[in-house]
Amino acid sequence: MTAPYVLTMVLLAIGIYAIACKRNLIKVVIGVMVAEYAVNLFLILLGYRTGGFAPIRTEAMDQAAGAAEAAKSFAAASVDPLPQALILTSIVIGLGVVALLAAMAIRLHEKYGTFDVSEMRKLQG
Amino acid sequence: MGVMTTLYFLMAFIIVAAVIAVEARDLLSSVVSVAAAGAGLSIIFLLLGAPDLAITQVVVEVLCLVILIRAAVTRKDTTYDARPNTFAVVGGLAFCTLLCAVAAYAFKAMVPFGDPKMTMSGPYLLKSFESTGAANSVMGVLLDFRAYDTLGEATVIFASIIGAYVLLRHVGRRTDARHESDR
Amino acid sequence: MRGMSPIVRTVTSLVSGFILLYGIYVVLYGHLTPGGGFAGGVVLACCFILMVLAFGAPFVHGIVSERAPYLWDCIGALAFLAVGVLGYYSGQFFHNFLVPAASRGADPTVSAGNYKLLSSGIILPCNVAIGIKVMACLFGVFVVLAAFRPAPKAQED
Numbered sequence: 001m002t003a004p005y006v007l008t009m010v011l012l013a014i015g016i017y018a019i020a021c022k023r024n025l026i027k028v029v030i031g032v033m034v035a036e037y038a039v040n041l042f043l044i045l046l047g048y049r050t051g052g053f054a055p056i057r058t059e060a061m062d063q064a065a066g067a068a069e070a071a072k073s074f075a076a077a078s079v080d081p082l083p084q085a086l087i088l089t090s091i092v093i094g095l096g097v098v099a100l101l102a103a104m105a106i107r108l109h110e111k112y113g114t115f116d117v118s119e120m121r122k123l124q125g
Numbered sequence: 126m127g128v129m130t131t132l133y134f135l136m137a138f139i140i141v142a143a144v145i146a147v148e149a150r151d152l153l154s155s156v157v158s159v160a161a162a163g164a165g166l167s168i169i170f171l172l173l174g175a176p177d178l179a180i181t182q183v184v185v186e187v188l189c190l191v192i193l194i195r196a197a198v199t200r201k202d203t204t205y206d207a208r209p210n211t212f213a214v215v216g217g218l219a220f221c222t223l224l225c226a227v228a229a230y231a232f233k234a235m236v237p238f239g240d241p242k243m244t245m246s247g248p249y250l251l252k253s254f255e256s257t258g259a260a261n262s263v264m265g266v267l268l269d270f271r272a273y274d275t276l277g278e279a280t281v282i283f284a285s286i287i288g289a290y291v292l293l294r295h296v297g298r299r300t301d302a303r304h305e306s307d308r
Numbered sequence: 309m310r311g312m313s314p315i316v317r318t319v320t321s322l323v324s325g326f327i328l329l330y331g332i333y334v335v336l337y338g339h340l341t342p343g344g345g346f347a348g349g350v351v352l353a354c355c356f357i358l359m360v361l362a363f364g365a366p367f368v369h370g371i372v373s374e375r376a377p378y379l380w381d382c383i384g385a386l387a388f389l390a391v392g393v394l395g396y397y398s399g400q401f402f403h404n405f406l407v408p409a410a411s412r413g414a415d416p417t418v419s420a421g422n423y424k425l426l427s428s429g430i431i432l433p434c435n436v437a438i439g440i441k442v443m444a445c446l447f448g449v450f451v452v453l454a455a456f457r458p459a460p461k462a463q464e465d
Contacts, residue, residue: 001238014140014147078174085263088263095185099289103196269402276402
């Protein structure tokens with residue numbers, strides 16, 4: 001079933017619409033944030049295993065079975081840790097991107113007095 | 126409630142919050158609404174078995190909220206006073222519908238939801254506790270098997286924050302004759 | 309920046325110690341429980357940002373000097389790189405040269421060195437370095453954003 005993936009694409013489409021068609025700079029930044037949420041969600045949905053648990057090993061798992069047995073059953077029942085590692089860095093990078101965009105928006109507002117991007121094209125120099 | 130029902134409910138919540146964030150006239154309302162979408166996303170991460178991501182997502186969206194409230198100095202979105210650009214709106218909506226339609230067709234060829242292939246993660250999960258000693262496999266992958274990517278990520282954050290510092294400094298923006306070249 | 313009402317200040321002075329402790333816990337135990345350097349670093353930055361919002365920037369600059377975020381940001385990044393270069397000691401960039409031999413391939417139910425703070429080699433110093441770096445850079449960018457004042461326009465003519 002592909003319904004969760006298609007819903008994520010709807011979220012990405014909302015973000016792209018805000019980036020491309022909105023004239024207020026803050027709305028553009030909000031569009032970037034929404035597009036980022038959509039991409040992170042999509043990659044985590046790819047790694048989900050039905051009935052699986054988080055990829056953290058505990059002592060109880062080791063005591064219930066032997067060493068190799070515990071490793072095999074852990075690997076067969078846990079969700080995928082590789083997308084989680086990628087998205088962990090991506091979330092913090094998203095914060096850096098929003099900070100940089102907010103700094104640009106503040107400076108543009110200081111220079112032009114407005115957040116409207118169509119005004120910024122008219123007031124050259 | 127089953128996992129799928131909660132997942133669909135939370136995704137509907139995120140989509141509604143994103144639509145409100147994009148279309149609201151008051152900038153403060155739209156910023157708060159995108160933070161609500163981020164909180165819903167953090168609950169989805171917890172539901173999908175990613176607790177590290179849930180912690181990171183909720184604190185990061187609180188910080189984004191604080192930064193955006195500081196940046197949105199005017200409360201009102203003045204672009205709604207001028208004439209709306211019909212071509213842009215119609216073109217944007219048409220493109221988004223096309224994107225969703227192509228995605229719905231293309232995703233039929235994907236691996237079904239809930240059954241990942243795990244060609245690379247199978248060996249990682251089997252060996253991560255024995256060769257790294259870390260019980261949290263995500264940290265084992267991030268800081269032992271793939272530590273070079275983490276170095277790249279630290280560099281990207283460093284560069285973007287330095288960019289923000291450079292944009293917001295006051296040195297070199299004075300207009301007297303000594304700094305003619307910096308103007 | 310001014311600071312906020314006495315209720316906010318009282319609650320902040322009661323709570324920021326616990327937030328700092330929670331952030332340090334999330335960073336240090338990142339290899340055993342969910343969390344890690346990134347999540348813990350952002351929580352630590354949130355603690356300092358809360359103090360700036362509640363007490364005002366001049367008060368916090370008495371505790372943490374003005375140049376401290378930049379300094380600790382660079383120290384954290386260089387420490388992370390240094391841990392990677394030290395991996396050349398056993399032949400590979402970012403090689404995990406500190407994993408104790410007892411837990412390398414041994415039976416986990418027997419060996420007593422598992423699930424402890426020091427049982428995962430370079431992951432702990434890496435987490436600490438990343439936690440310091442993320443905390444310093446996010447706190448620094450918040451202070452710079454909050455202290456930004458638009459330049460007066462009367463000079464241009």
